[in-house]
Each structure stands twice: as structure tokens, then as C-alpha cells.
Amino acid sequence: MDLRELQTFRAVAEMGSLTRASDRLHIAQPALSRQIRLLEAELRTALFTRDGRGMRLTPAGEVLLERSAGLMRDVDRMRDDLRSFLGAPTGYVHVGLLPTVSAMVSGAVARRVLHELPAVTLRMSESYSGHLVDWLHRGDLDVAVLYGPSEALHMPTQSLGHESLVAVAASGEHLGNLAEMELSRLLAEPLALPSANHGIRRIIDDAAERAKYPVRVLMEADSFRILVNVAVQGLAVTVLPKSAVRREIEAGTLTTARIVSPALDREVIMAWAGNGPPSVAASAVTSILREEVLSAFGFSGAG
């Protein structure tokens, strides 16, 4: 068993065909056929069934595909760490960001990593909490910025600070010049919110339920950009972290009001995949990411 054979196996398994894998790997099909044959001989187990229309994994093949994934990651990370040993952090780092966080820090993080960690290949993915947590558990992400609470994540986390949520509406509409707005009053406005189980929505629903207020939304949208656009149009009021709409506030297109009775906020945390210590490169990127999040959210230090 060879790392090259394993890589070939994975490509074939993912492509479902020697022909397509040979395109991706830039190796002739017969060579791949031979590698798979040798691998199956060594393991004394059929990894694929050939059905004249491609290659499909046997149960044993499924097992190998699963287990080899972690192995290949470990190898890559070890190689990167050794290369980082003398000189600059080197390697591949995959960061997960929530859309609102991404909007605030992705540009600055990208710029700083490019300048300060030139040997690091950075990948940033933007998605929702549930997905990010899954990816962390699967080891696809090195680090992610999410919203708490951190319990039940079953992985190492660090709190960065608490961020308050504000009601957001087009300037001159709905909110008037109010600096504060009670939750009960907010819930009477026409609302555009994310759908159930998204971070912000859950906070609002929980607070409303505790206070026995009903929540009636005008429309739901699972993208904070859509929500911002809807608010800009003056169609509805939405709820967001204030820093996510800083630009629109400065441009004068949106106004905000702090929500009170109760005050709504959420905890910003960093989370790491639990499998082994982070790579040198991932640690370096994490430092930058932490600094940028703290500064973008106006947090002081550790939360």
C-alpha cells in the first residue's frame, strides 16, 4: 500500500470511473487500472465492482475511502508542519466563516495572510453554523468562527466576545430615530428574518417565547445579504449584528436601533477540529483571524 495508490484509489472512487479519474490525475487509464489491481491484490479484497459502465465501490471499498481520508489529511498536515519547521508557516489552511463574519473580516484576513504568511495556501468557506460544525467534525475545516453557545459542540472553542443584535431598517422607515426598541415593539413591525434554526432566528424565537410574544414574520430569507437588501428597500425590519451593516449605516441607507427588554446578543467563538493539535500554519492563520474578528467587532481581548 502506497500513498500514491491511495490517492489514485480515492480519485477513482470519487469519479466513479477510471476514465474520468485519469483525466483528473493526468495519468493514462491503464496505469490506474494497474494500480487498483495491485491494491486489491495486496488487500486481498475487491474494492470496486466493474459493471461495464464504471467502477462502483464494494463495502470494503467504502471502508477504505472513509479511513484513508483521515490518513491523507494527517500526512499532508505532517508534511506542512515539517516544512514550517524552519522558516515561515507553510501549508494549506481551511477556515470556515459565517456569512456575517465573512462580510466583515474575509477581506482583511485574506490580505494579511497573503502578506504575512506567503507560504500558506488559504481557503475560506462561508456557510451556516450547522454546516460549519459538521465540517469541523469531519476534519474538513482547520478552524471556524461561529456563534455560541459552545456547549455540546464537543470540540475545543474559545470565546471572543458578546455581540449585540440590532433592529435594522431603511433610514426614515419603521424605526424613526429611535436608538432603542423594545422586543415587543420590534415584533409588531413587519419582519424579515432567517428561517427557523438559523442562529439569529433562534435567539429571537427563544426570547419571544420566554416573554410569550408571538413571532409573525413578513418574509424569511436565509442569506443576510438578502435581508439587508430587503431592509434597504424599506419593505421590512430585520435583525442583525450591528457591525454587519456598518457600511450601510455610514452610507446613510440603513438605521439601527438597539433591542432592549430583553437585550439580545450572541457569543462569538472560535472552534477547532478536535482531531490532533492544529498545524503550525493553521495556528498562524488562527492568530490573524482572531485579531481581525476582535477588531472588526470592537471586542477588547479575550471574551
Added chain:
Amino acid sequence: MDLRELQTFRAVAEMGSLTRASDRLHIAQPALSRQIRLLEAELRTALFTRDGRGMRLTPAGEVLLERSAGLMRDVDRMRDDLRSFLGAPTGYVHVGLLPTVSAMVSGAVARRVLHELPAVTLRMSESYSGHLVDWLHRGDLDVAVLYGPSEALHMPTQSLGHESLVAVAASGEHLGNLAEMELSRLLAEPLALPSANHGIRRIIDDAAERAKYPVRVLMEADSFRILVNVAVQGLAVTVLPKSAVRREIEAGTLTTARIVSPALDREVIMAWAGNGPPSVAASAVTSILREEVLSAFGFSGAG
């Protein structure tokens, strides 16, 4: 980076010399020199310092040696598991046993594994609790039988049952024909015990301390065979699990008395290394081991 290169690296690092590693690997020195050179080139890091008297690891080399160990284990286990997929469990299984347990079950376990799991290469190591726990944590052992309590081991465990300790002496000496003996009376006899921090000794010391009895030992010996021999000579009384001296009891050379006020016992547990699920072969051996321990100790089922 290649698994073969990694294996070569590890051999050189452990031998401290290309020449000696070439003996062990049955490969000419220049070939090894070349492999190391290529590996260092790929990682862009010196792994060894050459000082005319051999090869010594650099700090980067130390890191690679450490991290590659887990990797190679993972590879081997994956290969074994795939080979076990169709047909009989296959591969290498390392079992750790305490001396007393080893005396009772190692023969039966070896026989059954040989017959029932012919494709498994079994290795059994006998040592004391502290060592076994270390080896489990380092991943050197697949499974071990130890004594509880299982707390603070920080690894998966299963309780097999509680085993009572008995006072052991040569027939006709010290114990007379007593079936039971109070702890206070036991402590007045000339005692041969393991030294502090060994499992049985700790139980005795703890019980004595709780009852405010002083513990005075005639001699200490960190081997249960020595203790048995000392007891057979009629020189002292010792404390052991009854099943460990079953043979001598049947031969009539030793007699035992159950210890009461308080009754002393210890929990027999199995423990696994926490890193990843056990291999197919390890699971199969574990089943046999569990059955043999339960039967040797006269336990009924799960403890």
C-alpha cells in the same frame, strides 16, 4: 513523502546510523542515504546532523519521528482491517496483561487465538498497571486487562467483575485452618507484599490507613511469583487474588483465608487505546480475552 521513505527514516533514527539501519532493513547504505536526502529535500528541512559518528536527529527530525509513529500505526491497522473484510480477522494485535492475569489466562488465550484466529499475529506483554496504561496511551497496546478503578484512565474501559483478595501462606503455617482472617490480624503476621504504588499494595495500604492500622512488611517483592515462592517457603504471609494461586492450593502447598473487616477486593477491567476504533483483529482477540478472563476468575458476565 512516501511510506517507504518514512519507514527508512524511522529505522535510521532509531538506530542512529545509516550503517546499522542498512543491516536491519537489508538495504545498502547508499540507498538509505539517498532516501534520507530526498526526504530532507522534500521537507526542505534537515532531519539529521551528521557528526562523523552516526546520524542524530534534529528537532525537526524528532517531530517527524513522533508524528510518523501514529501514522504508520494507522496505515498498518487500515491494511489489516481491509484484509479482514472478507474472511478471517487478519493482522497484528498486542495485548497487555498484569502478571497475575497473565499467569491465569495467557496460555488459554494463546491457544484459542492460534486455533480460532489463524490469520492474527498475537503479541502478549506482561507488566504492571502503570506501564500498561502508558503503553495504551501511546498506542503500543490494542487492549489490556488491568485493575480498576477505571476513573482517570481517560480511555474506554469495561468492567469484568470484582475479585476478592485472600491471605496466602504455606499450608499449616500462619493461617492455620482459618477460612477468614480479619485485616487487623493479617497485619500482625509477617508480611511479604509488593512495594508501594503497586495495585495490591495500594489497596492494602488504603484499607489499613482508613482503619488506622499500621502496615509493617517483612519484605517487599515486585513480582507475584517471588511472593508465591516466599509464601511456599513458609517465611511470610502474602496477599493475592485467590485465582492466582489456584494451582498451589490444589497441590496443597498453599492455603488461603478470605480477608474480612473490611473485605478487600479489586475490580478487573479491560481498557482500550482511545485513538480510533479498535481493528477488526483486535476486537476478535478482545472477545476471546474477555471470555477467558471471565471464566478464569469465575465471573458470571459483565461486571
Added chain:
DNA sequence: TTCCCTTACGATCGGCGTAAATATT
């Protein structure tokens, strides 16, 4: 018939082993 995997075979590349050179204590 079409698509895809397998077999066959010549060519190339990489790695091993022997032998000589070099460096360090």
C-alpha cells in the same frame, strides 16, 4: 454500437547495489 475496463508491449524513469571518494573524530 458504444462505452469502459483490461491486457499486451515497448520505452522510460527511478532506485538499488558495488566501488571509490570524502569528512570527522
Added chain:
DNA sequence: AATATTTACGCCGATCGTAAGGGAA
């Protein structure tokens, strides 16, 4: 001077790519 690593070089084996063969839908 002795010991151990590195360099040089010829040889063999492994793997690749091209081309032809074989099954299944």
C-alpha cells in the same frame, strides 16, 4: 587511522503510455 556518510555509475525492475482486446448495456 578508523569509521561513517556521500558521490559515481551500471543495472534491473517498476511504472507509464500507446495500442489492441473483451464485455456489458
